[in-house]
Amino acid sequence: MEHTAILIDNSVNTNKLANGLLNNVFKEIYLKPHNTLLFSTQTIDHYIDLEERLEQKIINKSSAQPLKTMSSGERKKLLLEYQLTHNPETMILVNPYDNLDAATQRYLKDKLTQISTKISIIEILTRFKDASTFIDQHYNYIDGKLVPFVKGDQNKLPLSIAPIPQPIDKPALPKELVIFNEVSVSYGSKKVLNNICWEIKPNTFWQLIGPNGSGKSTLLNMITGDNPMGYGQDLCLFGAKKGSGESVWDIKKKIGYFSPHMVDKFAGYHSLEHMLISGIHDSVGLYTIPTVMQKNQAKKWLHLLGMEHRAQEHFRNLSNGDKRLIMTARAMIKHPPLLILDEPTVGLDDSSANFFVALVNAYSKQSKSAILYVNHRPELGLEPQFTYELLPSNQGSHGVES
Ligand SMILES: Nc1ncnc2c1ncn2[C@@H]1O[C@H](COP(=O)(O)OP(=O)(O)OP(=O)(O)O)[C@@H](O)[C@H]1O
Numbered sequence: 001m002e003h004t005a006i007l008i009d010n011s012v013n014t015n016k017l018a019n020g021l022l023n024n025v026f027k028e029i030y031l032k033p034h035n036t037l038l039f040s041t042q043t044i045d046h047y048i049d050l051e052e053r054l055e056q057k058i059i060n061k062s063s064a065q066p067l068k069t070m071s072s073g074e075r076k077k078l079l080l081e082y083q084l085t086h087n088p089e090t091m092i093l094v095n096p097y098d099n100l101d102a103a104t105q106r107y108l109k110d111k112l113t114q115i116s117t118k119i120s121i122i123e124i125l126t127r128f129k130d131a132s133t134f135i136d137q138h139y140n141y142i143d144g145k146l147v148p149f150v151k152g153d154q155n156k157l158p159l160s161i162a163p164i165p166q167p168i169d170k171p172a173l174p175k176e177l178v179i180f181n182e183v184s185v186s187y188g189s190k191k192v193l194n195n196i197c198w199e200i201k202p203n204t205f206w207q208l209i210g211p212n213g214s215g216k217s218t219l220l221n222m223i224t225g226d227n228p229m230g231y232g233q234d235l236c237l238f239g240a241k242k243g244s245g246e247s248v249w250d251i252k253k254k255i256g257y258f259s260p261h262m263v264d265k266f267a268g269y270h271s272l273e274h275m276l277i278s279g280i281h282d283s284v285g286l287y288t289i290p291t292v293m294q295k296n297q298a299k300k301w302l303h304l305l306g307m308e309h310r311a312q313e314h315f316r317n318l319s320n321g322d323k324r325l326i327m328t329a330r331a332m333i334k335h336p337p338l339l340i341l342d343e344p345t346v347g348l349d350d351s352s353a354n355f356f357v358a359l360v361n362a363y364s365k366q367s368k369s370a371i372l373y374v375n376h377r378p379e380l381g382l383e384p385q386f387t388y389e390l391l392p393s394n395q396g397s398h399g400v401e402s
Helices: 014-022 041-054 072-084 102-115 216-224 248-253 260-265 272-281 292-304 320-332 350-366
Strands: 004-007 036-039 090-094 120-125 137-142 145-148 178-187 190-200 205-209 235-237 255-258 338-342 370-374 386-391 398-401
Touching: 014 036, 014 090, 014 120, 036 041, 036 072, 041 072, 072 102, 178 216, 190 216, 190 398, 205 216, 216 248, 216 255, 216 338, 216 370, 248 255, 255 260, 255 320, 260 320, 272 292, 272 320, 292 320, 320 338, 320 350, 350 370
Parallel strands: 004 120, 004 137, 036 090, 090 120, 205 370, 205 386, 255 338, 338 370
Antiparallel strands: 137 145, 178 190, 178 235, 386 398
8 A cells, every 4th residue: 555745835836736636647647537635725615515405414414504504623534534435546635734623633633544554545735744644655735747746945934025014004902902701602502602701902922722613713703793693682893792783894894814714715816915905995906006015015014025026917917926915914914903814824835834934923012013923733943822612511612811
């Protein structure tokens, strides 16, 4: 049984690479397409789509809950269990550990080791440390070809980073940002959050952690206004009680938000300069002519990201990793009272993740924004001041501060 890891950078289209493997375009790897299964978020999205369009439950037949509402870890476990019932000869796994908590990562690692005696495994990975120990051959995928793997220095943070550009307008910071007071949430009989008491004060750097399904997204969505569970609860956002007449727009104006999922939502016909300036206006595109000061501001951020020569390039032409950096800078550009980074390094390769961590650390020191960083993967070198951990139980998760 042969097992292969293919290390890729952010620019690689993983669908294309997986299709190439399934069509046997690489002389280094031969597989039988009919006996091969693809384990990836695209596969999960396909099943979500089938369930929504055709009301067809496939991987979650045993559950009453729609796949779409399940947490990322819950979905991945179901997919793996479903695929293993089909006895594949080969499995291609694309970044299998992304979005998984430590326990589920261990479960998956053990499971892969166990099935590797019977199934040939091909791992497509952006992070070197995710490669399974049983892998026989490592490749890099460069310019459409598989080449022998060269190990770089995966753990090296950039030595220095240019100063964080300060905002054009420096509005007074609200005295209070987010206060949860005895907040509990259930979906039907399922208790998710139990008695959450948590305050995020201005100019603090928090990381929010907790196992898959512990309620991190539920908590975040109550802050961003995307979850109606926030109403009727003792939750104060930016000094106003939730449900006291504030609009979602009022709240969103005070929040900068980045999650890798956002990148796909932007068609990307805007230039990088306009993408960044739109972050000052909280708009998707740019509907007014930017001022000289705003253009200057965008230029400084592009310099920080090493993209100053690309100001007029279209967002859609960037690699995935560069798109994420631009979207992050767009969330940071006006130094909002609260910056939310939701599993921001998912899918980034080692060197981009290192740059990202250095950027967030620098921003936390040079900005008055409070940062809420949600992650499963302890990101080497990240320097949050506080951690809020959700610990699940039958009564829902309670929170512990440290
Ligand atoms: N609309 C819904 N109906 C039923 N259950 C739901 C709904 N939305 C979320 N849940 C459940 O609530 C729990 C918490 O989900 P949530 O997405 O907040 O967890 P999470 O900590 O963000 O998970 P992950 O780290 O895997 O993304 C999960 O068990 C999920 O299945």
